Amino acid sequence: MPSAGALQRDFAAAAAAYGVPQSVLLAVSYLQSRWDGHGGAPSVTGGYGPMHLTDARTALASAPHHSHGAEDARGDTSRTVKRVADAGLPEPSALPPRLRTLERAAELSGLSPERLRTDRAANIRGGAAILAEAQRELGHPASGDPGDWYGAVARYSGADDTATATTYADDVYHIIRSGEHRTTDDGQSVTLAPDPDVTPETAQAAGLGLRTAATGGTECPRTVACEWIPAPYEELGEGDYGNHDKADRPASASVDYIVVHDTEATWDVTLKLVQDPAYVSWHYSLRSSDGHIAQHVPLKDVGWHAGNWYVNAKSVGLEHEGFLVSPDAWYTEAMYRTSARLVRYLAKRYDVPLDRQHILGHDNVPGPTGAAVRGMHTDPGPYWDWAHYxxxxxxxxxxxxxxxxxxxxxxxxxxxxxxxxxxxxxxxxxxxxxxxxxxxxxxxxxxxxxxxxxxxxxxxxxxxxxxxxxxxxxxxxxxxxxxxxxxxxxxxxxxxxxxxxxxxxxxxxxxxxxxGWVLTPKPGRADVPVYGRAYPEASAYPADVPVQALSPLPYRLGAGQRYVVGDRVPGEYYFAPAFDTSGHRVVRGEEAYYQIQFGHRVAFVKASDVTVTRA
Known part of the structure; x- marks a missing residue:
């Protein structure tokens, strides 16, 4: 166990050795890792230590998120189940520089890659060396004024577009101005004293030589860097099409859920896949290293991402970059922050409550039928920090x-x-x-x-x-x-x-x-069925729309048991089985349902089966 104050001294020593203001080094590290070392384990993008030095060559997954398991991402039996093929992964040599910063830190510091991965003090020195090199390359002196390092901080992000790099740097300087104090995952107390008077030289961003990302069509808050990379809506022949469905939300159906995923693929592979009409789709992708966001599907349309058509039709899907073989990985603070800003924006736009009955992990989405339960995905898993989020x-x-x-x-x-x-x-x-x-x-x-x-x-x-x-x-x-x-x-x-x-x-x-409110079976009922979707009763369907089976899940809610109630919702089904949207329609019934927290996943019960009381 390191001595008390050792981590604070490591930052001070590295800052002095490379001429980097200590507040800059501390704030960059906080935005990457919140100063945690994670016991030497890599992040979801192969980043190590407090400075998140990336060495992703050994961290590639075997298959992207939607290319494994038995889940049908669309989750609707009204059309043939689409199975997606495994996608190819890049060779390590083809990985971009932002995923190989540990290699560069080794060259600059003379420290071995192994030490940079596993030794906290070495990792911090490696990060300081990269910041100092960026400052030199941009033609700026090794100033003691934190505000003079704006360009170097923006470059440290690894972003290839100006908006993302400057958003990252702005976050770093917000941390410098406000200060932070935290006890790390190994019990070290670290303090960054607030410096409210720091004035970053934002004009330095012009010298970075980065591209301007295409933003037309994006639906994002102004506080994030967002790019439009559309998912295709195309016919594939023989009645098949991809990779999402046209709709008119919220007029056609309300948006009630935001679903958090991780990709299990590199950023480049993720973008390649979502642009493939034969693959599946989601609304946004978020990059781990710098929090950059790409939007793929308009919010009014339905992405194929959650494995449950009822949830898909009423949700927005967010895929967070991550591609480790081992899911016991960590996510950067930069990605957590931009993801939270995006979710706050979406929640306000669609009046989605900010609670865990509406902000779901993919692992909280129920199987639509009993047969589908075993194939449902389990991301983002037990290591996603919901409390911090x-x-x-x-x-x-x-x-x-x-x-x-x-x-x-x-x-x-x-x-x-x-x-x-x-x-x-x-x-x-x-x-x-x-x-x-x-x-x-x-x-x-x-x-x-x-x-x-x-x-x-x-x-x-x-x-x-x-x-x-x-x-x-x-x-x-x-x-x-x-x-x-x-x-x-x-x-x-x-x-x-x-x-x-x-x-x-x-x-x-x-x-x-x-x-909260809880429900239990009505008196006289030994148990009641539980459903993975809230579909209308058979009599609600018009003649030209096939009736969707209610299909209870293989569980029972027994007499005397109580479950926390979420929304009361009408039975609803969005009929969209074909590329031609002229036959698309929303079927709503008289039967109402309650959403409940039934297990790790949410579920639905008929309102007519239960009694609701205040806990």
Missing amino acids: FELLGRPLTPTAGPWADVVTIRPRYTAHRPLYTGCAKPGEACAPHGSGAVRLHTEPSENAPLVKDAGLRPGGEDSTVDVNDTGARASTGQSYAVAGRRGAWTAIWYLGQTAWFHNPVARPTAVGAR
Whole structure:
């Protein structure tokens, strides 16, 4: 364990060695990693250490996000299921310089690549060396004034367009002006004192020689750098088409959800795929190294991304760059911040509540049918920092009720909460220790008790596992559940039709009290069915629109059980089976549904089956 104050001294030493103002070095590092070292583990784009020096050559995934697994990204049985082929990955030598900065840091500092990856002090020196080189190449002196380093900071971003580079630099200088203090993932206290009077030389951006990104057609807030790279809407022959559906949202259907994904592909491959009419689509891609955003599908149209047509028709999909073989990776602060700004913009535009029943991970989207449950994707997984994300959204996940409330919201301390996961690199092999926002759920209040079962994932009745992609016994930060019992340091919740226990000691709580509405089966009902989509009753469909089966999921909500209520929604189906949009229409029924937090994924129950009360 490093001595107290060691990390602060490492920044001071590196700044002095390379003539970089310490505040600049600290602020750049904060925007990349929040000063965390992550135990030497790489980020989703192969970035190492507090300075996020990139060495992505050994971090390429085997297949992009939508090219593996059994999920049909469109998630609608009204047309033939589209399967997408595995996409080719670039050779390491073809990776852009922004993904090979560790190599350059080794050349400049004389430190070995291994030390730059694993030694925190070396990593900081490598980052300082890159900043100093950028300052020299731009023809600026090694000034002690932080404001004189604007151009070098913008270049450090690795962005190839002016808007992204300057947005990145503006964020760094905002951090310098406001200051930061934080305890890192290895217990180091670091402080950047505020410097509200710093004046960055923004005119230096003109000397970067970067391109101007095409912004026509983008729907983004002014606080991010956004580029228009459209996904094609084309006929493919034999009645097939791709790679999204035309609509007129919110007039045709309301936008109620924002879905967070990761790509499992490089940025260049991600853009190549979304521009392929035979692939699938999403609305936005976000680049890890600098937070750059590309929009692909107009918000009024429906992307094929979530694996559930009901959710697709009512959501916006955000793909975050990441392509490690091991999913136990971390995301840069730059990407978290631009993603949060985009989500705040979308939420305000469509009146989407900023909570975990509307801001979903792909791993929270239910299978539309029982047969689809096992094929649903599991990103962004247990290492996405939902607590920090909601702080950036301006909706921190704080208690709204006392500690003995009838509803709890999952909220472990991310950096200190490190449950064991397996399967990151090889099946059954332990993942590297890593902060996590998810708690594990047992059948009894004991770490030795079996994990709860998921009848959809394992119809044979097998127990859930600790595999990183197994969502069968997992509750995630921000999700709220009705309390089923308490015993000592353990709390039980209702989950997938059963009682599920998680460790929740008073001294180190992993959940906070919450208010909310809950539902339970109406009196006299032994149980009620649960659905993965809220489709209308058969009588609501016109003669020329095929009736969509309600198709309950393989779970039951039993008498006496309670689940936290989200929206009350009408049964709704967007009929869009063909390239010709003249027959597209929205079918709405009389039957209403409640969205609930049923397991790790959300679900729906008929309003006529349940009684709703205040918790």
